[in-house]
Structure formats: structure tokens, C-alpha cells
Amino acid sequence: MLDVFPYYLALIVAIVLLIMLAQRIRVAYPIVLVLAGLAFSFLPGLPSIQIDPELIFIIFLPPLLYEAAWNTSWKELWRWRRIITSFAFLIVFVSAFSVALVAAHFIPGFTLALGFLLGGIVSPPDAVSAGAILKFVKVPKRMASILEGESLLNDASSLIIFRFALIAVSTGHFLAGNASLNFVWMVLGGIGVGLLIALLFFKTHRLLPTDANTDLVFTLVAPYIMYITAEEIHCSGVLSVVSGGLFLSQRRHLFLSSTSRLRTTNVWESLVFILNGLVFMLIGLDLPEITANLDGVSIYTAIGYGVLITGTLMISRMISTYSAIFVTLFASRFITVADTRHPGYKSPFLMGWAGMRGVVSLAAALSIPVYLDNGTEFPQRNLILFITFIVILLTLVVQGLTLPYLIRAFRISDMDHFLPEEDDYHAMHKQLVEQSLKRLRDQYPMGLNDQPVLKELVQKWENSTLVLEDQLLSTQSREVYLEMLDQQRKWLREWNKDPLVNEEVIRKHLLRLDLEEEKIHYL
Structure with a gap:
């Protein structure tokens, strides 16, 4: 460990310098970090990087979700709840289903269960990538709110699909009834656990004589307790962290002093800055390990499969986005919706194009076990890992680099906030x-x-x-x-x-x- 410690310090310094470069050239830093990590991975003499999925799920995911929930507007989330829910659940399911059909039909050795497994991995867009890109351009408030709300919930829906598909591949059968009950339990149980733990933290802050230091420690441990507790009882840890973070965020002025709020904000901004940088750099650095295990499939064939799945995701999300908008407008004839004005074709196109993949997809792919319960190797594991990497790389580079130009070219006006x-x-x-x-x-x-x-x-x-x-x-x-x-x-x-x-x-x-x-x- 001590031998590679200087390497990790140099890695952090390199991440900071690369983010500064990204800001200078006005490119979203996840794109720069992934490409830099990919380039660094080919340098001789560098230590081998092996990403432990538990490290990403346990150490990285809870604080990143918690910080996103803390900065999310509950008012906007509730206002656009129908369209956000359709993006976070229905569109994720449609994307996973589309990938399952395409993979089972075009990729040799892929069953429908393996296709759903791959679909659950690559279906959720990454919140960090979209947020980093939107900082460079002005977009209507409603669009930013919908993308922000979607990113909070789609990780949960995709990981639920992933878990059910993993069980189907491992056991060879799928019980719809049990899956439905488990789905309800994962969603409702995850939300309930998050709210309960958040309430306990809220009461602790209110009843005990805390100061800025103890308040800061509480905010740092809260997302981990929410996530681990929910996962231990087989609920959604993602929904637990999101619901708990939203609960506490909306009450921050009731239990945190001004000193605590300022200090926690500064610490959390620095923490998330480092965590995001490490994750995207590690995605690029992990390529040699992924490509080394492509047994029986040429690198060019595997790249072709990755391009195929990436195109499937782009097309299915675009179709689903327009469908969701039209369904919402049709439903407005019968129920009250947030807005009945037609958004045109530009806004849905941009929302469909903002589908970059990232850390959750890679962590889910890496969490696939090497062996099944009967001791045989997990089918197509290495190919799934490689396809996931190609999807992340292509969506970040192609969609990430073109999205700012499309936003500027479309010049969409803000229908909600007329004043700058x-x-x-x-x-x-x-x-x-x-x-x-x-x-x-x-x-x-x-x-x-x-x-x-x-x-x-x-x-x-x-x-x-x-x-x-x-x-x-x-x-x-x-x-x-x-x-x-x-x-x-x-x-x-x-x-x-x-x-x-x-x-x-x-x-x-x-x-x-x-x-x-x-x-x-x-x-």
C-alpha cells in the first residue's frame, strides 16, 4: 500500500490539474478525466488499477447521491413529479427492455436474461456528467429540474432491474409475482428507511447540544447509515439516501446554525469534487483490466457490440422522451398537470440527448460475480464489462461534447422565469x-x-x-x-x-x- 501511495497522491494532483484544464477549455470535466484516464492506462510502468465495486457502491455512491439530494429543489421535484417519474422509471425500463431485445438478437451467447442484465447496467444516465455540462450553458429551469430529478431516481430503478436480472441468470428462472412484491418492498422500504433515519438525525440535532463540528460529522455519516441499513434489509439504498437527503435538506434551517450550514457546504463541495474526479479518472484507468479478459471475442467485434448498444440507448431514450411528453399533454385533458403548453420538438430532443452514462453503470457491471452459485463462470461477464465501458465512453464524448452546441443552437426560451x-x-x-x-x-x-x-x-x-x-x-x-x-x-x-x-x-x-x-x- 505504501508503495503505491505516492501514485495516488500524484493521481489526485493530476485530477485537479485536468479539471482546471477542462474549465479553461470549457469542456465538462468528466469527459476530460475519462479520456485522460484512458490515455494514462497505456503508459508503461504504472501500477495496475482494479476497481472494487463495493468501494464504489459503499464509499462513493452514498455521499454523491446525498449531496445531489441536498441541493435538489423539492418544490421543482414535486412540480414536475409526473414527467420525472416517467423518466426515472418508465424510460429506464424501456431502455433496458430495448437493450435486452437487441443484445439477445445480435450478440452471440446472450440470452434475454443477460440482455436485461446489460440493460439494467447501462440504462441510467449519469447526474454528474449532465450537471457538469449544463454549467457552461443556459437551459430553461424546467429542463434542468427534470434532468436533476431524473438523475436522483433512475439509479434506483436501474439497479432494481439489474438485481432481478442477476437472479434470473443465476437461477435460470424468473418469478413475476415474487419480483413484483420485491420491487414494491425495495421502493417503499427504501424510502421508509431513509425517512426514518433522517427523522432520527433531525431529532438528534434539535434535542442535543450540537455544534458545527458535530453537525458536520452527522452529515458525513448520515448517507452511509441510510444506504447500509436499507441494503441490509434488501431495500433500495439509493432511494433511502435520496429520500433522507431531501427530508433533511428541506429542514436545514430548522436544525443547523448558520455556522454549521456554511461549514458543511464548504466541506461537502470539496469532498464531492474529489470523489467525482476520482471516479471518472478510474473509469478510464480500468480499461487494460477490462480488455485483458475478452476471451474468444476480438477487440473490434466487442467495440462493434458497444456501438450497437450505445445507439440502441440513444434511439430508445429519444423515442421515449417524445412519447412521455405527448402522453403528459394527452393526460392533461383528464388530470391536472404542471404545464399544458406544448414544449415543441427542441426541448424533448435535448432531454433525450442528455443521456450520458457514468459511475453507477460501471459499478453495477463490476459487481457481477465471477462465478455462479454452482461454481461455473458467469456467462459473458467480461464482454458485459467491455460493452459498459464503451457505452460510458461514447455517451460522454459524443453526447457530452455536442450537447452544449445543441443547446446554444436551439436557443430555447424559458417559459417559467422571465427575468434573468x-x-x-x-x-x-x-x-x-x-x-x-x-x-x-x-x-x-x-x-x-x-x-x-x-x-x-x-x-x-x-x-x-x-x-x-x-x-x-x-x-x-x-x-x-x-x-x-x-x-x-x-x-x-x-x-x-x-x-x-x-x-x-x-x-x-x-x-x-x-x-x-x-x-x-x-x-
């Missing part, structure tokens, strides 16, 4: 200032006359800035100021109930208020 986010932010800032001044004058008329610092505060708010100079606040002034910050948080959370209010702007203001409160603690 910066203008929206300043308008909300102005409204906060006006209501704060009114509350100060109504509730503290004498304090404004007696406390010079409060007079200064009023003047600064009248000038539309909430930053105090380095002055010492009296105890009374400090209490009034902190009370006003809490009141502004309440106003912001109340405004956020409006479906047309941009939650990203709300969160920026909440972050600014946390920074304001932190400054007050040091005055």
Missing part, C-alpha cells in the same frame, strides 16, 4: 429590504432613536446593502439584527411556496443571510 437570475436576485433583495425597514420602524421605533448602530443599519438598508462596517454592536442591537435576519429567512421560505419563484435565487439569499449572521458573531 441576476435581475430576479436584485428584485427580491429590494423586497427584503423594504419589508425589513417597515418591520424595524414598526416594532423598534425607540431603539432606532437610542441606538446609533441601528440608525446606521437603517441607512445601509435604505442604500440597498446589508453589510455592516466593522463596528461593535450593543447587545440590544445584535439581538434586533439577528431577529431581522431570522425574519428575512421566514419571508424567503414563505415566498418559495410560490411555484413561479426561482428557488436558486431563494437559496442565494439564504446563503447571504448566513454570511451576514456569521459576520455579526465576530463583531
Whole structure:
């Protein structure tokens, strides 16, 4: 271990430099890291990299899912729940079914069960890749929300398909009745476990005298406890982490102090930065191990199978995306939906094209056992691994590199938020200032006359800035100021109930208020 430790340190430094390069050339960093890892894998003398699937599932997956859930807008998730559910479950099932049919028909030695196994592995798009790409371009809020919500749930549906297909390959039979009951248990049980553990953490934060350090530790261990507990009772660990993360995220201002919120945000951003970088680099570095085990199949034939499955995924997702949109519009005649306006052909095309694969697909492929229960080798395991790698590589490079150009070329207008986010932010800032001044004058008329610092505060708010100079606040002034910050948080959370209010702007203001409160603690 000590012999390769310098190598891993150099790997982390290389990842940071490559991400900086990706930002400089304005290319999503997962693409750069996978290609760099692929190039590094051919360098002589480098230690062999072998990815343990348990390492990815247990160490990498829970924190990445938890961080994604923590930053997801529950309001947007609920607003687009029907289309998100169709993307996360129905489209994943359609993609897996399409891959199963194509693989069983065109790839020698593949049964329908093996096809479903491969389909369950490669069907879920990767959240990190899409998020990294969308940072470089402006997309309508609804599109970003749907893709974000889909990425939270599709890992669970694909892994459920994978597990059932793995059982069918191992045992040679598939019981639809048992599979249906197990599916319901995995979904409902996973959500229930996540919510229960999240509630316990919430009560612990509220009832015990925690500080910023203990709060940070709790946020770091929570996703692992949620995931492992659910998996131990054969529920969906993915849904457990997602549901628990969403529960705590929506209540962060009820149990975390401003210091805790700021510190956990900084730590989690750095942690996820390193984890994502390592995962995508390791995907490229793992190629020699994958290609070395392609027994009986030429490399060119295997690449052809990978291209075939990649094309199947692209076409099936595109067809499913348009179908989901049209079904939603048709259903709007009978039930209430979030929006009845026709999105045209551009938005569905972009949502269908945003189907890059990543870490979950690779981890699932690597978790296929080497031997069956009867001691024989697992059929087509090495070929499945190689096809999965080709799918990840092609979707990242082809779709990942072209998606930003398509978004710019289509120039889709935002039908929900007419103001640019910066203008929206300043308008909300102005409204906060006006209501704060009114509350100060109504509730503290004498304090404004007696406390010079409060007079200064009023003047600064009248000038539309909430930053105090380095002055010492009296105890009374400090209490009034902190009370006003809490009141502004309440106003912001109340405004956020409006479906047309941009939650990203709300969160920026909440972050600014946390920074304001932190400054007050040091005055």
C-alpha cells in the first residue's frame, strides 16, 4: 500500500490539474478525466488499477447521491413529479427492455436474461456528467429540474432491474409475482428507511447540544447509515439516501446554525469534487483490466457490440422522451398537470440527448460475480464489462461534447422565469429590504432613536446593502439584527411556496443571510 501511495497522491494532483484544464477549455470535466484516464492506462510502468465495486457502491455512491439530494429543489421535484417519474422509471425500463431485445438478437451467447442484465447496467444516465455540462450553458429551469430529478431516481430503478436480472441468470428462472412484491418492498422500504433515519438525525440535532463540528460529522455519516441499513434489509439504498437527503435538506434551517450550514457546504463541495474526479479518472484507468479478459471475442467485434448498444440507448431514450411528453399533454385533458403548453420538438430532443452514462453503470457491471452459485463462470461477464465501458465512453464524448452546441443552437426560451437570475436576485433583495425597514420602524421605533448602530443599519438598508462596517454592536442591537435576519429567512421560505419563484435565487439569499449572521458573531 505504501508503495503505491505516492501514485495516488500524484493521481489526485493530476485530477485537479485536468479539471482546471477542462474549465479553461470549457469542456465538462468528466469527459476530460475519462479520456485522460484512458490515455494514462497505456503508459508503461504504472501500477495496475482494479476497481472494487463495493468501494464504489459503499464509499462513493452514498455521499454523491446525498449531496445531489441536498441541493435538489423539492418544490421543482414535486412540480414536475409526473414527467420525472416517467423518466426515472418508465424510460429506464424501456431502455433496458430495448437493450435486452437487441443484445439477445445480435450478440452471440446472450440470452434475454443477460440482455436485461446489460440493460439494467447501462440504462441510467449519469447526474454528474449532465450537471457538469449544463454549467457552461443556459437551459430553461424546467429542463434542468427534470434532468436533476431524473438523475436522483433512475439509479434506483436501474439497479432494481439489474438485481432481478442477476437472479434470473443465476437461477435460470424468473418469478413475476415474487419480483413484483420485491420491487414494491425495495421502493417503499427504501424510502421508509431513509425517512426514518433522517427523522432520527433531525431529532438528534434539535434535542442535543450540537455544534458545527458535530453537525458536520452527522452529515458525513448520515448517507452511509441510510444506504447500509436499507441494503441490509434488501431495500433500495439509493432511494433511502435520496429520500433522507431531501427530508433533511428541506429542514436545514430548522436544525443547523448558520455556522454549521456554511461549514458543511464548504466541506461537502470539496469532498464531492474529489470523489467525482476520482471516479471518472478510474473509469478510464480500468480499461487494460477490462480488455485483458475478452476471451474468444476480438477487440473490434466487442467495440462493434458497444456501438450497437450505445445507439440502441440513444434511439430508445429519444423515442421515449417524445412519447412521455405527448402522453403528459394527452393526460392533461383528464388530470391536472404542471404545464399544458406544448414544449415543441427542441426541448424533448435535448432531454433525450442528455443521456450520458457514468459511475453507477460501471459499478453495477463490476459487481457481477465471477462465478455462479454452482461454481461455473458467469456467462459473458467480461464482454458485459467491455460493452459498459464503451457505452460510458461514447455517451460522454459524443453526447457530452455536442450537447452544449445543441443547446446554444436551439436557443430555447424559458417559459417559467422571465427575468434573468441576476435581475430576479436584485428584485427580491429590494423586497427584503423594504419589508425589513417597515418591520424595524414598526416594532423598534425607540431603539432606532437610542441606538446609533441601528440608525446606521437603517441607512445601509435604505442604500440597498446589508453589510455592516466593522463596528461593535450593543447587545440590544445584535439581538434586533439577528431577529431581522431570522425574519428575512421566514419571508424567503414563505415566498418559495410560490411555484413561479426561482428557488436558486431563494437559496442565494439564504446563503447571504448566513454570511451576514456569521459576520455579526465576530463583531
